[in-house]
Amino acid sequence: MPIATEQGNTAEKKNPAVIEVRQLGTRFGSHVVHADLDLDVRQGEIYAIVGGSGSGKSTLLREMIMLHRPDSGSIRILNTDILELAKAEAQALRQRWGVMFQHGGLFGTLNVRDNVGLPLREHTDLADEVIDELAAWKISLSGLAPEVGLQFPTELSGGMLKRASMARALALDPELLFLDEPTAGLDPAGASGIDALVRSLHELYQSTIVIITHDLDFLWQVTDRVAVLGEGKVVGVGAMAELVEMDHPVIRQYFDGPRGRAAQAQAQTESGEHHHIRG
Amino acid sequence: MLPMLSPADISQPQDGLFVLSGCWTVHTLAGADQKIAAIGNSEAVEVVIDGSQLATIDSLGVWLLQQQCKKIRTAGRSVRLLDWPVNSQKLLDIVENQIDIPVLRAAHRSFLEKIGRNAEAGWQGMFALLSFIGECVLALVRIGLRPNRWRWQQVFKYIEISGFDALPIVGLTAFLLGIVVAYQGADQLRLYGASIFVVDLVGYAMLREFSPLITAIIIAGRSGSAYAAQIGTMVITEEIDGMRTIGIEPVEFLVLPKIIALMVALPLLTVFADLTGVFGGMFMARSQLDISYHEFLARFGSKIGLSALLIGVGKAVVFAAIIAIVGCYQGFRTKGNADSVGRQTTRSVVQSIFIVIILDSGFSVIFSILGI
Numbered sequence: 082m083p084i085a086t087e088q089g090n091t092a093e094k095k096n097p098a099v100i101e102v103r104q105l106g107t108r109f110g111s112h113v114v115h116a117d118l119d120l121d122v123r124q125g126e127i128y129a130i131v132g133g134s135g136s137g138k139s140t141l142l143r144e145m146i147m148l149h150r151p152d153s154g155s156i157r158i159l160n161t162d163i164l165e166l167a168k169a170e171a172q173a174l175r176q177r178w179g180v181m182f183q184h185g186g187l188f189g190t191l192n193v194r195d196n197v198g199l200p201l202r203e204h205t206d207l208a209d210e211v212i213d214e215l216a217a218w219k220i221s222l223s224g225l226a227p228e229v230g231l232q233f234p235t236e237l238s239g240g241m242l243k244r245a246s247m248a249r250a251l252a253l254d255p256e257l258l259f260l261d262e263p264t265a266g267l268d269p270a271g272a273s274g275i276d277a278l279v280r281s282l283h284e285l286y287q288s289t290i291v292i293i294t295h296d297l298d299f300l301w302q303v304t305d306r307v308a309v310l311g312e313g314k315v316v317g318v319g320a321m322a323e324l325v326e327m328d329h330p331v332i333r334q335y336f337d338g339p340r341g342r343a344a345q346a347q348a349q350t351e352s353g354e355h356h357h358i359r360g
Numbered sequence: 361m362l363p364m365l366s367p368a369d370i371s372q373p374q375d376g377l378f379v380l381s382g383c384w385t386v387h388t389l390a391g392a393d394q395k396i397a398a399i400g401n402s403e404a405v406e407v408v409i410d411g412s413q414l415a416t417i418d419s420l421g422v423w424l425l426q427q428q429c430k431k432i433r434t435a436g437r438s439v440r441l442l443d444w445p446v447n448s449q450k451l452l453d454i455v456e457n458q459i460d461i462p463v464l465r466a467a468h469r470s471f472l473e474k475i476g477r478n479a480e481a482g483w484q485g486m487f488a489l490l491s492f493i494g495e496c497v498l499a500l501v502r503i504g505l506r507p508n509r510w511r512w513q514q515v516f517k518y519i520e521i522s523g524f525d526a527l528p529i530v531g532l533t534a535f536l537l538g539i540v541v542a543y544q545g546a547d548q549l550r551l552y553g554a555s556i557f558v559v560d561l562v563g564y565a566m567l568r569e570f571s572p573l574i575t576a577i578i579i580a581g582r583s584g585s586a587y588a589a590q591i592g593t594m595v596i597t598e599e600i601d602g603m604r605t606i607g608i609e610p611v612e613f614l615v616l617p618k619i620i621a622l623m624v625a626l627p628l629l630t631v632f633a634d635l636t637g638v639f640g641g642m643f644m645a646r647s648q649l650d651i652s653y654h655e656f657l658a659r660f661g662s663k664i665g666l667s668a669l670l671i672g673v674g675k676a677v678v679f680a681a682i683i684a685i686v687g688c689y690q691g692f693r694t695k696g697n698a699d700s701v702g703r704q705t706t707r708s709v710v711q712s713i714f715i716v717i718i719l720d721s722g723f724s725v726i727f728s729i730l731g732i
Contacts, residue, residue, distance in 0.1 A: 205420075207389075211393065214423070217463045218419075219419075221458060228464060230464060234697070235696030235697050253386050254385065286419075
């Protein structure tokens with residue numbers, strides 16, 4: 082007996098959808114990962130996808146950024162059906178989003194500045210000096226010191242690696258930003274630094290941000306809406322304050338642990354001061 | 361598909377007034393970065409930049425524009441932005457504040473400095489290799505006293521992987537080498553009517569030199585590289601650290617079984633290479649010089665002493681130790697990323713073949729002094 086997806090009130094219909102996933106089906110052999118999964122991300126929102134291990138979040142992300150092809154259903158991103166694209170169109174579309182990978186995904190043979198400048202060098206005709214300046218700026222925008230630009234990815238700490246990866250994702254001023262586990266493996270100070278970074282970049286670029294995360298504090302502090310994956314579909318969507326009121330067992334299980342309560346208490350004592358609410 | 365984007369354009373209806381139009385984004389700016397220089401070159405006391413015709417502008421467009429504004433301001437004149445879209449204001453401000461961000465350059469290294477650095481790295485690498493050899497010997501002594509700590513299963517596994525599995529390639533290569541040696545010798549020897557000496561040529565050349573050398577080179581490429589890649593990957597995935605923390609010496613667990621296995625396998629492979637190599641020479645001798653198998657073997661038995669075989673096999677034991685040690689050593693030197701695994705693997709092969717050939721020539725000198 083399927084349980085209908087619970088929708089929170091913040092799922093406003095004002096902004097057009099930039100990502101529309103319909104009846105998505107994915108399986109690996111006999112293991113069903115997604116069954117009829119529907120999901121909408123609206124323009125300009127910070128949208129998080131959460132779920133237990135093996136709930137198919139990472140696969141969903143890989144499908145959205147065209148690294149994995151789903152078995153059935155459709156995915157529309159920026160008004161384009163990404164499952165029916167010619168190669169050239171797919172390349173053009175890829176330049177309109179940026180992806181920050183969990184472990185950076187930076188090229189080990191290039192220093193950080195060349196990593197950040199690579200998309201610009203590859204896709205534009207700009208002069209090398211302008212690219213270097215822009216890359217240096219994006220690095221500082223991501224909260225890294227200028228010296229980091231000359232370092233190689235192996236010389237960076239986990240938090241710096243994520244920031245560098247963020248700088249590269251921002252290289253082409255993407256309309257859409259995918260962040261995979263932006264705070265995983267960071268100390269609390271590093272994680273809240275990333276919280277602030279995501280918020281400030283969102284304010285600056287007004288781009289749509291889709292985040293895969295496990296970090297409950299991050300969910301409370303940064304996101305506009307959160308989708309909980311379970312049983313192969315989205316079992317609930319809404320702002321965190323709405324999600325914690327929902328009854329679905331998967332959602333309850335996810336948020337009812339002591340950590341979930343602590344994060345909620347923390348967010349509520351800060352009384353919305355940080356938890357920005359946009360209309 | 362991409363929405364229709366009008367290209368970035370710039371016009372100057374009157375002196376000092378610039379009107380930007382179209383999309384000033386990464387994808388549409390091609391060429392406009394040249395035109396925008398006109399703003400910075402303007403002689404007007406107050407430059408006005410009208411943004412009302414702009415479709416969109418992204419950080420790249422803002423960056424290029426602010427560069428021009430900075431140029432005007434440093435010349436002591438002023439810039440006014442007229443009718444700009446509200447949502448680009450924040451970007452404009454941020455870029456204006458950060459336009460001076462320094463672009464650091466990596467320190468340039470002179471040719472001499474590079475030579476010096478490489479020499480020092482080579483020198484230190486040699487010491488590190490020597491100390492690694494010492495570490496292996498110490499570990500060998502340590503477990504030599506306690507035979508129950510020998511990892512026989514590992515040893516046999518590596519004998520199978522590095523020895524038995526290499527039989528076909530080593531056998532075929534040596535066979536072809538035997539043919540080549542006999543073929544090259546045949547022409548010369550026939551001139552002098554000394555065809556039968558092809559037996560001595562093939563026998564000594566294969567047993568003393570070519571079999572051990574070609575076997576060592578094949579195994580260095582085949583197993584030395586595998587050792588380096590295996591250990592290198594384990595370094596990166598922190599398996600080596602994990603091993604140390606639970607009290608297993610990586611040298612004992614990973615290196616010694618490989619060295620011992622290879623020191624068993626390589627001499628045996630060399631004997632096999634001797635067999636196929638001599639057979640190759642024998643085959644060629646019959647077809648080119650009409651020396652029958654019987655005749656060949658009779659002379660082989662009376663002329664080629666046991667010492668030739670033993671010298672070859674003895675060299676193979678030393679080569680085996682070198683290949684295994686260098687392979688493992690380079691594996692442990694891996695640092696950081698996947699790129700490094702590839703580099704160390706290459707290095708292990710190059711270095712072990714190089715050392716093997718140096719040692720081989722050293723052996724030749726020693727044996728000739730000793731008159732063996």
